[in-house]
Amino acid sequence: MGRKTIITKDREQRKLTVERIVSIPLKLSWEGWTKPEHIERWWGPRNWIATVYEMDVRPGGAWRYRIAPDTAGEGDAAFCKAIYTEVVEWSRLVYNDTFTDSQWNPVEGSDMLTFITFDEARGGTRLSIITQFASAEDLDQAEPMGMVEGYQETLERFEHQMQYILNQP
Template sequence: MDRRELIIERTVAVKRELAWLGWTKPEHIVHWWGPGNFTATVYEMDVRPGGIWRYSLAPVDGKGDEAYCKATYCEVSEPYRLYYIDSFTDRDWNVAEGSEMPTIIAFEEIAGGTKLTITTRFQEVKQLESAEAMGMIEGYKETLTRLENHFI
């Protein structure tokens, strides 16, 4: 079988309940979501099965395009697991064809913090390879560092 999943694991020095709040409350996520050179704007965040999270990421320096995204929550098991389908959209929130990325965030309480496991599934191998080439792994690493720093 072709590898179509990107799995990022990271332990953050934040209690699981805070990590969960960071991931599910707009007043927190706007401070850390995205790589360090981007700002996040949350337009809607309804964390429940069937709920929608609409957000954008924009380069801090204003150079480059703003990315619009919409996630639909499939499973919300507080404070253990989030499962949503994340997608790129246009400015009117129309999902870009073929951009759907099922994503699972697992929150495991461990000594000294929370182990986060992010699993993102791609429809095709070439989409995974493209995401890796554009820096998705590094972006997630920066994002999780920002999450940790937000609560420290």
């Protein structure tokens, strides 16, 4: 733990990249991203909670979730739906993530193509999250809306929660 999250922005390619080596074995890292009982423990920034309504991790499968502040958090709840386009076990997830209303109707223009890669690394797993935005302007709005800080906190929570699971007898 105590590792650094590296964040880079590429306006030309409209990409936000978030990378971190977590002290979690590859298989457990994968399970942390693909099992609802795990993802509900860590998805979202600090002081937020996630509720998974559906998680069908296969090409064409959907992941429907809600994130909302807990009693200490600030902000409005967000409903999202991701559709997986590529799933390579232990290695790669690709999905199109979209904000929705509470009835799961997509919010126009909110699509974010997201690539998650899992690579064995010394002491754990290198996680790389690449989010591609529709425009450079959308990428520019990621930081003011809290997405950059949220990703940092999310990966910290991921490592903490999965480390807790790893250390259970």
